[in-house]
Amino acid sequence: MQKIAVLDYGMGNLHSVASALQKVASGDEVVLASEPAQAEGADRLLVPGVGAIRDCMAGFTDAGFAPLLKDAIDSGLPVLGICVGMQIMMRHSEENNGVDCLGIFPEPVKFFGNDLMEKEPVGARGSRLKVPHMGWNQVWQKQDHPLWNGIGDGSRFYFVHSFYVPAENNPDLAGQSEYGVSLAAAVARSNIFATQFHPEKSADNGLQLLKNFTGWDGKA
Template sequence: MGKVAVLDYGMGNLHSVASALDKVAPEAEVVLAQTPQQAQGAERLLVPGVGAIRDCMAGFVEAGFAPLLKDAIAADIPILGICVGMQIMMRHSEENNGVDCLDIFPQPVQFFGSDLPVVQGGERLKVPHMGWNSVRQTCEHPLWAGIADESRFYFVHSYYVPAEDNPVLAGRTEYGVPLASAVARENIFATQFHPEKSADAGLQLLKNFVSWNGRA
């Protein structure tokens, strides 16, 4: 399985991600890379992310990871983005009064808003979207292997990528609005949820990633 580089730009849940990778692929070399040089030779890249998008984008660019990621995309190296690691791949985010992202995917990142629907029991849905929710798989993909459709994964986020009219949609979740819980294109797969916190289904997705050849 070779070397898996988890990109450390100061904004990720790195140790739980690395621990989960070690659990599902003990034979892999998992590296927390703080520089592009430390990620050299990696057969897979994992882009985590927790926090505000402006700080995440600044940290990612300052670390020199933007060209590394684009070179990896061009070289067909398998890439997994998690949470804000997915959002920074989009075109633009409404968070922090608007932040331009990497524009790898042309979709926007939007705020849930303060007027989400009232659900059964009479309470309005709260922001952030926090906790377990089901994911409907919208395409066949190697990273869904062994994971039942509508499996539940763990989410923590206040901003989302819309599911409607989204040509790279790989997973869809409802939380007042239809949101993209996963996107995929060629050698990139990214999730809004945290697989490292999502019990058996999440561990299976990470296991699938470390054996994925980057082709759908």
């Protein structure tokens, strides 16, 4: 039995993530860790997140999770980030008038609105794309990664976000989607995999990705 720690820093409904993990790995221990000590001895870490980036960064750092995450990455522990859990790993976000993030990845987090408002109306009825981007969207796999095992290229996943990581010139791009702009649906490097979409809300494809995570050794 392995221990999977879901980091609880006060942002988002973590129970849906924990329930999905328990469904795909019923023999494992899934722990909602609200402090680093509760994640001690974990075999893998999951960093979720829903909400504004300033509050997420404050909650994450105040809980003492930044050193925990760094140590996990340095030691080769498999790490999965979801939604804002992916964005806090970036260099900087435009949200809340600009917030410095953890800088694990060098890419920025940009606001959808300004880019989409400059474009011509799109869609079946000629309407502009709405922000936040909310709903199902195709993801095109850009890395041959173990977390894509059993998931077809172009499969759909569920997104809810107003800010995005650009796909263009992104050396860590693992999955790409289109929503007026080309966005990073997933990024990956060594023992880190992070998604902008919500696997726990993405039906069979999302459960397969979580199952892949529970068996991943942290190597690409």
